[in-house]
Amino acid sequence: MNSFIIHGDVCYSADKNDLRTLENAYLICENGLCAGVFSQIPEQYAHLPVHDCSGRLVMPGMVDLHIHAPQYAYRGLGMDRELLDWLNTYAFPEEAKYWDLTYAYRAYHIFTKAVKKSATTRLCVFGTLHRGSTELLMDMLEDTGAVSFVGKVNMDRNSPDELREESAEASLADTERFILDTKELYKNTHPIITPRFTPSCTDELMQGLGELAKKYDVRVQSHLSENPGEVEWVRELCPQAKNYGDTYDRFGLFGNHTQTVMAHCVYSDDDEIARMKENGVYIAHCPASNMNVASGAAPVRRYLDMDMHIGLGSDVAGGHSESIFTAMVDALQVSRLYWRLVDQHSKPLNVAEVFYMATKGGGSFFGKVGSFEKGYEFDAIVIDDSLLPHPQPLSLRERLERAIYLGGDVKALKAKYCRGALISG
Amino acid sequence: MNSFIIHGDVCYSADKNDLRTLENAYLICENGLCAGVFSQIPEQYAHLPVHDCSGRLVMPGMVDLHIHAPQYAYRGLGMDRELLDWLNTYAFPEEAKYWDLTYAYRAYHIFTKAVKKSATTRLCVFGTLHRGSTELLMDMLEDTGAVSFVGKVNMDRNSPDELREESAEASLADTERFILDTKELYKNTHPIITPRFTPSCTDELMQGLGELAKKYDVRVQSHLSENPGEVEWVRELCPQAKNYGDTYDRFGLFGNHTQTVMAHCVYSDDDEIARMKENGVYIAHCPASNMNVASGAAPVRRYLDMDMHIGLGSDVAGGHSESIFTAMVDALQVSRLYWRLVDQHSKPLNVAEVFYMATKGGGSFFGKVGSFEKGYEFDAIVIDDSLLPHPQPLSLRERLERAIYLGGDVKALKAKYCRGALISG
Numbered sequence: 001m002n003s004f005i006i007h008g009d010v011c012y013s014a015d016k017n018d019l020r021t022l023e024n025a026y027l028i029c030e031n032g033l034c035a036g037v038f039s040q041i042p043e044q045y046a047h048l049p050v051h052d053c054s055g056r057l058v059m060p061g062m063v064d065l066h067i068h069a070p071q072y073a074y075r076g077l078g079m080d081r082e083l084l085d086w087l088n089t090y091a092f093p094e095e096a097k098y099w100d101l102t103y104a105y106r107a108y109h110i111f112t113k114a115v116k117k118s119a120t121t122r123l124c125v126f127g128t129l130h131r132g133s134t135e136l137l138m139d140m141l142e143d144t145g146a147v148s149f150v151g152k153v154n155m156d157r158n159s160p161d162e163l164r165e166e167s168a169e170a171s172l173a174d175t176e177r178f179i180l181d182t183k184e185l186y187k188n189t190h191p192i193i194t195p196r197f198t199p200s201c202t203d204e205l206m207q208g209l210g211e212l213a214k215k216y217d218v219r220v221q222s223h224l225s226e227n228p229g230e231v232e233w234v235r236e237l238c239p240q241a242k243n244y245g246d247t248y249d250r251f252g253l254f255g256n257h258t259q260t261v262m263a264h265c266v267y268s269d270d271d272e273i274a275r276m277k278e279n280g281v282y283i284a285h286c287p288a289s290n291m292n293v294a295s296g297a298a299p300v301r302r303y304l305d306m307d308m309h310i311g312l313g314s315d316v317a318g319g320h321s322e323s324i325f326t327a328m329v330d331a332l333q334v335s336r337l338y339w340r341l342v343d344q345h346s347k348p349l350n351v352a353e354v355f356y357m358a359t360k361g362g363g364s365f366f367g368k369v370g371s372f373e374k375g376y377e378f379d380a381i382v383i384d385d386s387l388l389p390h391p392q393p394l395s396l397r398e399r400l401e402r403a404i405y406l407g408g409d410v411k412a413l414k415a416k417y418c419r420g421a422l423i424s425g
Numbered sequence: 426m427n428s429f430i431i432h433g434d435v436c437y438s439a440d441k442n443d444l445r446t447l448e449n450a451y452l453i454c455e456n457g458l459c460a461g462v463f464s465q466i467p468e469q470y471a472h473l474p475v476h477d478c479s480g481r482l483v484m485p486g487m488v489d490l491h492i493h494a495p496q497y498a499y500r501g502l503g504m505d506r507e508l509l510d511w512l513n514t515y516a517f518p519e520e521a522k523y524w525d526l527t528y529a530y531r532a533y534h535i536f537t538k539a540v541k542k543s544a545t546t547r548l549c550v551f552g553t554l555h556r557g558s559t560e561l562l563m564d565m566l567e568d569t570g571a572v573s574f575v576g577k578v579n580m581d582r583n584s585p586d587e588l589r590e591e592s593a594e595a596s597l598a599d600t601e602r603f604i605l606d607t608k609e610l611y612k613n614t615h616p617i618i619t620p621r622f623t624p625s626c627t628d629e630l631m632q633g634l635g636e637l638a639k640k641y642d643v644r645v646q647s648h649l650s651e652n653p654g655e656v657e658w659v660r661e662l663c664p665q666a667k668n669y670g671d672t673y674d675r676f677g678l679f680g681n682h683t684q685t686v687m688a689h690c691v692y693s694d695d696d697e698i699a700r701m702k703e704n705g706v707y708i709a710h711c712p713a714s715n716m717n718v719a720s721g722a723a724p725v726r727r728y729l730d731m732d733m734h735i736g737l738g739s740d741v742a743g744g745h746s747e748s749i750f751t752a753m754v755d756a757l758q759v760s761r762l763y764w765r766l767v768d769q770h771s772k773p774l775n776v777a778e779v780f781y782m783a784t785k786g787g788g789s790f791f792g793k794v795g796s797f798e799k800g801y802e803f804d805a806i807v808i809d810d811s812l813l814p815h816p817q818p819l820s821l822r823e824r825l826e827r828a829i830y831l832g833g834d835v836k837a838l839k840a841k842y843c844r845g846a847l848i849s850g
Contacts, residue, residue, distance in 0.1 A: 073816050076830025077823055079757065080775050094817070106816040291758035294773060296765045320754070320830040329745070332504065333716035337759070340721045341766045348719060350505050391498050391531040392519070398502055405501025405745040411836075 002032045002420030005045060008053035008382065010037050011400045012060055012372040013360045016304060019352035021396040026050070027058055029378040032420030036374045053382045053414070057396075057403055059355075060370050061121025061146075061379035061418060062324035063362035065284035066221070066263040066313025068126040069137055069150075070095050070104075072111040075317040083227040083293045083318075088160070091317070095128045095153075096162040104133035112140040114322055119407075121379040121418040122366050123148040124221050124261055124284070124313075126194055129155050129165055131178045138182055142189045145416075145423025147366060151194025151221055152178045156205045158237075159196075168205035175209065179216050188418070190219075197223040198234045198247040210252030219259045222248060225272065226264035227295040245272035245281075255279030261365055263313055266290055266298045273306070282309040282365050285357065287330035289318030297338040300331065301346040304353060311362020312354070325407040328354040351401045382415040382425065383407060427457045427845030430470060433478035433807065435462050436825045437485050437797040438785045441729060444777035446821040451475070452483055454803040457845030461799045478807045478839070482821075482828055484780075485795050486546025486571075486804035486843060487749035488787035490709035491646070491688040491738025493551040494562055494575075495520050495529075497536040500742040508652040508718045508743075513585075516742070520553045520578075521587040529558035537565040539747055544832075546804040546843040547791050548573040549646050549686055549709070549738075551619055554580050554590055556603050563607055567614045570841075570848025572791060576619025576646055577603045581630045584621075593629035600634065604641050613843070615644075622648040623659045623672040635677030644684045647673060650697065651689035652720040670697035670706075680704030686790055688738055691715055691723045698731070707734040707790050710782065712755035714743030722763040725756065726771040729778060736787020737779070750832040753779040776826050807840040807850065808832060 010025040020037075028035035028045050035045065071091060078090040098104045115123065125141065125148050127134030134152040141148050152175060156165045165171040175193065182191045193213050195201040201209075213220055225231055225244045234244045241247045245268065248254040254262075254275065261282035268276070276283070285298055303310045312327040313319075319327070328351075335349040363370020369377050385403045394402070403412070415425030435450040445462075453460035453470050460470065496516060503515040523529045540548065550566065550573050552559030559577040566573050577600060581590045590596040600618065607616045618638050620626040626634075638645055650656055650669045659669045666672045670693065673679040679687075679700065686707035693701070701708070710723055728735050737752040738744075744752070753776075760774040788795020794802050810828050819827070828837070840850030 076813075076827040077819075079826075079830065080773075097817075103816060110814045110816065288758070291761055294761040294765050297762065333713070334762070336716055336719040337722065337762055337766070340719050341762070348505075388501075389535045391528060391535065392522075394502075401504075402501040405504065 002378070003030045003048050005029070005041060005048050005050045006053055006058055006380065006382070007050050008056045008058040009396050009399070010058045010372065011396065013352065013356040014371065014373060016353050016356040016361065019355060019397070021400060023396050024054070027372055027380065029420050032378055034372050034374060034376040034378050037372050055386065056414060057383040057385055057400060059381055059383070060359040060363065060372060061381050061416060062119045062358050063122040063311055063366070063370055064120050064314050064322070064324055065124050065261050065282060065311040065362045065365060066286055066315050067123055067322065068316055069108060069111050070098050070128050071317030072114065072322070073107045076320040079292045079320065081293065082229060083295060084229050084233070086293050092160050092163045096160065098128040098130050098133045101133055101136060104136055108137045108140050112144050115141065115146055116144040116424055118322055119381045119413055119416065120322070120324055121146050121416060122363060122369060124192065124365070125150045126221070127152055129153045129163065131174050134178065135181060138186065138189045142186045145188065145418050145421060147188040147418060149190050149192035149219060149221065151192045154195045154205055154209060155200040157202050158199045168202050168208060171205055172208040172212065176212060179212065179218055183216065193218050193220045193253070195222050195253065197230070198244065199230065199237060206248070206251040206253060214252060214257045217258060220253050221261045222253070224262035224265050225267040227293070228267060231267050243269050243272045245275055249275055255281040259365060263315060264290065264295065264298065266296045277306060277308055280309060282311065284313035285310055285331060286313040286315035286319055287334040288320065288327060289315035291330070291334065292320065293318050297334045297342060299346065300335055300349060309361070309364065310357055311365065312358050324358050325404055328358050328404050331357065351404060355404065378417060378420040380417045381413060383412050384414050385412065387412050427803070428455045428473050430454070430466060430473050430475045431478055431483055431805065431807070432475050433481045433483040434821050434824070435483045435797065436821065438777065438781040439796065439798060441778050441781040441786065444780060444822070446825060448821050449479070452797055452805065454845050457803055459797050459799060459801040459803050462797050480811065481839065482808040482810050482824060484806055484808070485784040485788065485797060486806050486841060487544045487783050488547040488736055488791070488795055489545045489739050489747070489749055490549050490686050490707065490736040490787045490790065491711055492548055492741050492747065494533060494536050495523050495553050496742035497539065497747070498532045501745040504717045504745065506718065507654065508720060509654050509658070511718050517585050517588050521585065523553040523555050523558040526558055526561060529561055533562045533565050537569050540566065540571055541569040541849055543747055544806045544838055544841065545747070545749055546571050546841065547788060547794060549617065549790070550575045551646070552577055554578045554588065556599050559603065560606060563611065563614045567611045570613065570843050570846060572613040572843060574615050574617035574644060574646065576617045579620045579630055579634060580625040582627050583624050593627050593633060596630055597633040597637065601637055604637065604643055608641065618643050618645045618678070620647050620678065622655070623669065624655070624662060631673070631676040631678060635682070639677060639682045642683060645678045646686045647678070647688070649687035649690050650692040652718070653692060656692050668694050668697045670700055674700055680706040684790060688740060689715065689720065689723065691721045702731060702733055705734060707736065709738035710735055710756060711738040711740035711744055712759040713745065713752060714740035716755070716759065717745065718743050722759045722767060724771065725760055725774060734786070734789065735782055736790065737783050749783050750829055753783050753829050756782065776829060780825070780829065803842060803845040805842045806838060808837050809839050810837065812837050
């Protein structure tokens with residue numbers, strides 16, 4: 001079993017307002033679980049090997065609650081459009097190529113290599129509607145050592161011919177097959193039910209997906225209230241629904257039966273927020289994407305004050321970087337513009353809060369993940385911040401802050417552990 | 426003399442709406458000046474050596490119109506405050522240390538090393554109020570091969586004791602000495618008159634600085650209308666002035682006598698903008714800083730539509746990165762939030778526009794700089810974008826767009842030329 005000690009400068013969140021920083025500390029991994037952080041090695045662990053990471057930052061692995069694997073290939077392209085236009089012009093034509101397993105292999109090879117090199121240990125991933133290439137993606141993600149939920153996407157309306165399933169029935173049959181194929185196949189990779197978003201899914205499809213979620217106890221991910229044009233379209237498509245969230249909720253796809261994560265939540269109304277709170281729905285806050293496709297700025301302060309479940313998402317390729325360090329900085333910056341331009345009662349986020357979202361906040365979607373408290377799964381990264389020279393002395397907390405602002409650089413990542421296994425470095 | 430040919434995939438701006446991309450092209454440098462871009466080598470240049478950069482991106486060097494050298498040491502720190510509070514808590518105490526030449530050397534060593542590794546070939550730099558360490562900084566900047574204007578900062582009021590000059594008279598005498606010391610000393614490094622901002626400078630000091638600018642034909646840089654609290658403070662300090670810009674203008678520090686660059690211009694009113702236009706004042710747009718210290722979002726679309734002089738500034742350490750690639754992305758993103766949250770008549774910026782600002786827009790402050798048109802000074806960078814793998818074919822324009830979004834990475838920078846000399850790579 002995986003038992004060892006890391007000696008270094010340890011940072012982790014116990015809570016959104018409780019960022020802990022311990023210089024020269026010993027972080028114990030016992031059988032893949034965290035046994036705590038100590039200033040000296042406790043007697044009962046004295047026999048364990050010590051990995052010397054003195055002077056380096058040791059923190060939980062990053063959690064990405066929302067990323068589109070097939071969009072990685074065109075990240076940083078076509079960012080001159082709003083969401084719906086961008087989907088039709090760039091995202092859908094590219095995703096349509098993934099019926100071809102050779103193309104999918106080439107693209108997913110690039111994507112999974114980037115995941116391996118990144119600081120991310122946990123991900124919620126959208127594939128495409130193609131079962132074959134999504135299962136290929138899962139094979140490749142399993143090889144990265146990271147833990148992921150991966151969805152074959154469902155789309156049976158309002159999509160171009162080459163990226164639309166034949167019928168709700170065909171989509172559901174394919175999804176059931178996908179679940180049965182993959183549910184027990186991997187150690188770290190799990191299927192997740194993934195209606196693309198309400199505009200792409202008929203009621204019949206939504207209904208069937210809700211039943212599959214319940215039948216197989218499979219989680220759910222989708223998009224919610226991202227962009228004014230999209231929200232308005234959902235209102236037109238579903239006049240009977242109380243709001244966008246209700247279009248999932250009425251079919252059991254909103255945390256009612258199984259854990260659910262919804263990306264964006266920029267324009268959620270009071271009722272939608274109340275239902276998310278009640279159902280324990282996770283929010284994947286994706287600030288870069290919200291800027292890039294001109295969606296807006298999410299009311300993150302409100303979600304934090306309400307103790308909602310919230311983490312960060314890179315949302316590649318609405319976002320152009322897979323780095324959750326970058327997502328932390330984007331979240332800080334957008335929260336300051338939100339305060340300045342939208343609501344001066346909404347206090348900007350601070351470093352402790354975005355670090356919490358990037359680790360423990362999003363991590364709890366995966367169980368006891370994202371912290372170094374006793375009993376947490378042992379996900380950790382080691383960062384060499386000597387690559388960021390400075391003339392003045394800095395506290396560990398300052399070093400962490402600086403590493404977040406300047407740490408998108410994968411060169412600085414020296415080691416990555418997931419569930420106690422060294423998976424990179 | 427420096428005469429040679431670069432063969433590669435060439436991108437440059439002829440105008441803000443005229444982004445030119447030429448695959449497999451020959452870019453000619455003749456005696457340090459650009460002789461044009463050709464699809465085949467013209468007969469008269471057939472004797473020149475060819476640098477083979479096939480398959481690589483070749484573009485003008487980046488121009489940073491606003492950066493604080495002494496703040497580089499604490500970039501990415503203390504970004505939880507608004508401008509005035511941030512200055513007092515972080516910036517001023519740090520800058521006060523630069524009376525010590527040893528400290529200054531250590532910090533400026535880190536800064537100038539970063540400048541050398543960056544894609545930037547031209548910079549407008551703030552030092553501190555200390556003449557000695559600012560002259561040291563100029564020596565070190567000269568060694569980078571980049572061309573810069575560097576200012577000894579003037580501050581004679583509203584600053585802590587350890588970062589305030591004794592009197593306007595002393596400040597002016599020191600500044601005159603600084604100008605005389607450095608005006609003819611370097612090939613690439615020039616003094617620039619640098620009142621920190623109106624709150625830090627008495628009228629007497631401003632008056633004297635305006636006279637020095639005229640007497641020695643030295644340019645001017647400062648801050649303008651960055652943050653609501655700052656603008657309000659200037660209004661209180663200078664009740665007789667029509668607006669913030671007027672506090673410089675009345676003393677000949679607003680493009681009246683010599684070229685002037687003003688950072689930020691987030692809250693400039695109509696009259697201020699009209700005077701900037703009339704006087705040809707340059708705007709250094711610093712989007713990361715405007716987010717980080719919660720200043721807001723500048724009306725860049727308006728400035729572009731009015732054909733104002735405008736370029737980009739990293740504003741380290743209000744901005745946390747010295748990369749002008751990052752500044753381009755930040756400018757795109759902030760313009761989208763400005764459109765969404767402030768004014769839906771203000772069309773978001775596009776890639777051609779931010780690339781123009783990063784090169785030719787800011788470059789014109791330095792003369793014929795920032796383009797590959799005939800007669801321009803030969804500043805160029807070579808970028809290996811094969812480090813950004815992709816499964817699909819991409820046009821050169823798409824490759825440029827992607828390099829901008831993903832190109833903060835200095836690893837990709839393979840060569841940097843300034844005035845025809847290879848200065849890095």
